[in-house]
Amino acid sequence: MNKVINSLQVVKIATINGEITLLTSGPLRLGGLHRSRIGCLTFEYIKPLSAKLKEATLEIAATTTTDPSHVKWRLWINNFPLTREFKPQNTIELKEEYFNKVLFDITPILHARESEEVKLAIKYDGPGEIEINHANLVLAFEAKEAVSSYAYFSGALIIPPNESSKFNVPLNVIDKYSGELKAIALAKSRHSMASIYVNNKEVFSLSGLSDLEEIHVENIQVKNNNEIEVKHEIHRENAIKKPIYLSTFILASTKIIKPYIRIKDVKLITDDKNPRLVIKIVNVGQSRPDKLWLLLIDAGIIINRLKLPCLKPGEEHEIEMPFKKQLRSKHLLSLRTVWTKLSRTFFEETRLTTSLTDNA
Structure with a gap:
């Protein structure tokens, strides 16, 4: 393959x-x-306390060796039957395989069966094999x-080595500095290097991509119409020259x-009680x-952890934590x-001073 294929399609644009x-x-x-022929993928789904789920989309990327019309599978979400049919919204026919994208609206299922895990069970009944490259929950x-x-x-932007593509x-x-980018990239060669530019500014670059690369970049400068460029490079001469998929x-x-x-303040108390x-x-x-938690860390190892009340803006709280010698x-x-x-x-870390700890 020596040309770029762009089959990325808009799923939703919203505020x-x-x-x-x-x-x-x-x-x-x-x-x-x-x-x-049976497998399961698990998502850690912890609904934020201060939020309500509005929409949930299940997105599955699957590579098959046969035409999608011959593929048979069954899907369940948290034991709820989802489908018996393989009907991808997007299929790219490549030299020896088909890259497929299947999307489902699973909002009613997650509303009905809230849990801290979402399990996607798959039973494959088709010929040959199927690879679920990845499955996403977009919430x-x-x-x-x-x-x-x-x-x-969703779809695929397929870029051969030493090529680039814009969209x-x-x-x-x-807020123009509040931009964030979330993406999933699939690499076929461990020597691949990918770079992503937003409005001509590089926001992501990584060499030695894994088979499944999760990309998350924050604090990007964005505007009403953004030009995205993705570059793929392989510089090693004897490396396998295979494309990457966005x-x-x-x-x-x-x-x-x-x-x-x-x-705000830390004191070491060494009176008749144990040091604290x-x-x-x-x-x-x-x-x-x-x-909210407070952690005491010793040489990179967490040795004490306290769950604290969630403070209002401006509120202070005092905690006592045992301090072992x-x-x-x-x-x-x-x-x-x-x-x-x-x-x-989020987190903030404060190093304890030598003068404080030497008194223990």
Whole structure:
């Protein structure tokens, strides 16, 4: 293959009070002489406390060795029968295989059966074998403290080595520096190097791509009409010269009213009780976090973890944490606050000073 194939198609362009999330699982091979015809892919689905699920799209990328009309499968989501038919919305016929995309609206299923995991079960009854290159959940959550505009593309942008391709993405800009890119790339050669440019500025570059590469880039400058360029390079002369596939692409402009948890003060108390740290934290952000933890870390290892109440903006909280003398290295001790807002995780880390820990 020596030419670019662009079959990326718009799935949805929208603006919501909330945010868009991409979860990925795979790959999975079924059928053939020595493989099972039944398999399962699992997604960790934890609905944000401050959000409501609005839409859920299941996207499956599957490579088959036979024409899609001969493929037979059955799908279940959390034990709910989804389909008995293989009817891809997009198929690309290549030299020795077919690359297919199948999309389902599974919003009613997730509304009816909420759990912390979503399991996709597949039974393959067709000839030869099928490879589920990846499966995605594209989730739109409604939330009061966020607004997001997004453009969601599915299909495949297939780029041979040392070639590039451009396409345009319209977007309702919430804030020009609030852009984020979520994408799934499939590499056929471990020597492949991919670069992605948004409006002539490189935002992502990686050599040695894996079979399934999840790409997530934040704080991109975006505008109403964005030019996306994807470059694929293989410089090694004797390397396998195979294309990369950009299988899923989402460009979003998202603004979230964020909390920010700061460690305000740390004291070591060594009175008649056991030594302990007294830590004061404060929320200097503009909203309450969904979840909040405080971690004590010794030489990179978490040795204590406390779940804390979610502070309102401006609220302070004091915590006591046991402080053992038998720590690995008092010079590498740190405290870390970790908090979540919608689908995002944030943290701040403070190194404990030598003068503080030497008194223990």
